[in-house]
Amino acid sequence: MVRAKKKNQFASIRHIALDMDGTIYKDGIPFSFTKEFLINLQNMGINYTFLTNNNSKTVSEYLGIIQALGLDVTVDNIFTSSQATLRYIQNTYPESNKLFILGTDGMKQEFRNVGYSIVSENPQQEPELVIVGFDTGLTFESLTIGAYWIKQGKPFIATHPDFSCPTDQPRVLVDCGAVCAALEKATGVAPEAIPGKPNPIMLEGIIEKFSLQAHELAVVGDRLNTDIAMTQNSDIVGILVLTGVTAEEDLRNSPFTPDVVVPSIEQLGVLLQRSRQLKVE
Numbered sequence: 646m647v648r649a650k651k652k653n654q655f656a657s658i659r660h661i662a663l664d665m666d667g668t669i670y671k672d673g674i675p676f677s678f679t680k681e682f683l684i685n686l687q688n689m690g691i692n693y694t695f696l697t698n699n700n701s702k703t704v705s706e707y708l709g710i711i712q713a714l715g716l717d718v719t720v721d722n723i724f725t726s727s728q729a730t731l732r733y734i735q736n737t738y739p740e741s742n743k744l745f746i747l748g749t750d751g752m753k754q755e756f757r758n759v760g761y762s763i764v765s766e767n768p769q770q771e772p773e774l775v776i777v778g779f780d781t782g783l784t785f786e787s788l789t790i791g792a793y794w795i796k797q798g799k800p801f802i803a804t805h806p807d808f809s810c811p812t813d814q815p816r817v818l819v820d821c822g823a824v825c826a827a828l829e830k831a832t833g834v835a836p837e838a839i840p841g842k843p844n845p846i847m848l849e850g851i852i853e854k855f856s857l858q859a860h861e862l863a864v865v866g867d868r869l870n871t872d873i874a875m876t877q878n879s880d881i882v883g884i885l886v887l888t889g890v891t892a893e894e895d896l897r898n899s900p901f902t903p904d905v906v907v908p909s910i911e912q913l914g915v916l917l918q919r920s921r922q923l924k925v926e
């Protein structure tokens with residue numbers, strides 16, 4: 646299914662933002678066609694970025710995971726909600742440097758790497774901003790100090806809205822959105838910004854980093870309310886794959902409409918190749 650409006654845009658795609666779970670792999674195992682799809686993209690001169698809200702791991706950790714799958718990528722190919730949040734705070738609070746972060750050590754290190762100082766959980770150290778990510782080491786102590794600073798009026802930023810993170814283990818991985826809901830209940834203050842998916846800020850970073858025009862970018866993912874939602878009311882091409890959480894019948898009641906629906910990235914590769922052959926003819 647290809648919506649007419651953006652059908653002819655396929656030939657101009659220069660970059661693809663790829664969701665990870667449900668799009669290039671499932672339960673950590675890549676699809677049999679994933680590697681070939683990425684090689685085909687390279688052969689067609691199409692660059693790609695892996696896009697994920699899960700910032701419990703760093704870009705370098707993701708790099709290790711993806712390389713272990715036998716895929717050829719560099720740090721430039723990975724963009725998480727932490728990068729989107731960095732971009733947000735650099736633009737919105739250029740003078741601020743001291744951050745209170747509810748997040749993993751790896752997440753804190755990513756902010757340190759670009760010059761931020763991370764204040765400890767000692768209430769004597771006053772932060773300028775409070776940032777909440779997916780903190781898999783969350784403690785009651787850190788939660789209460791974070792809530793204190795929010796109550797004191799420090800800008801409160803959530804990296805992404807997910808309430809839980811998928812797992813096949815017998816537990817619910819309480820994610821950033823759920824922790825922020827607890828903080829909001831306790832303080833009466835909601836996050837002022839949530840730069841991760843489905844916020845288009847996530848894509849603005851990629852457009853800027855790779856000097857793209859909106860119509861040269863496509864987003865490929867398995868979720869209508871995050872991956873596809875980012876592309877609505879824009880020139881960015883939204884491509885839904887059916888290898889993850891969404892089935893074709895879910896489209897009927899969805900407020901988010903993809904421009905293209907393909908069974909998997911394997912068929913997307915064929916469509917892209919065809920668009921380039923047509924262009925040559």
Ligand SMILES: [Mg+2]
Pocket residue numbers: 664665666667668866867868889
């Ligand atoms: Mg997904």
